[in-house]
Amino acid sequence: MADTAGRTVLRTQGRRAAAAFGGDQPSGTRHPLVAVAMVLPLAVLLAVVFGGWDAVLTQASSVAGMLER
Numbered sequence: 001m002a003d004t005a006g007r008t009v010l011r012t013q014g015r016r017a018a019a020a021f022g023g024d025q026p027s028g029t030r031h032p033l034v035a036v037a038m039v040l041p042l043a044v045l046l047a048v049v050f051g052g053w054d055a056v057l058t059q060a061s062s063v064a065g066m067l068e069r
Helices: 002-020 032-050 053-068
Strands: none
Touching: 032 053
């Protein structure tokens, strides 16, 4: 019986943690601006490391054009 109770506690804690981090949304419903905010720091880092500012600007303008539609 203790094993079942322990699993229930862990499952409840997992649900609370998922809810705290926005896990209550169905998958695939992330707002496009949130996705951009998540990817932007990595894009800037890669552009600095590899010197690809032109490519980053081209891709950013393409993404901005898609978000306007």
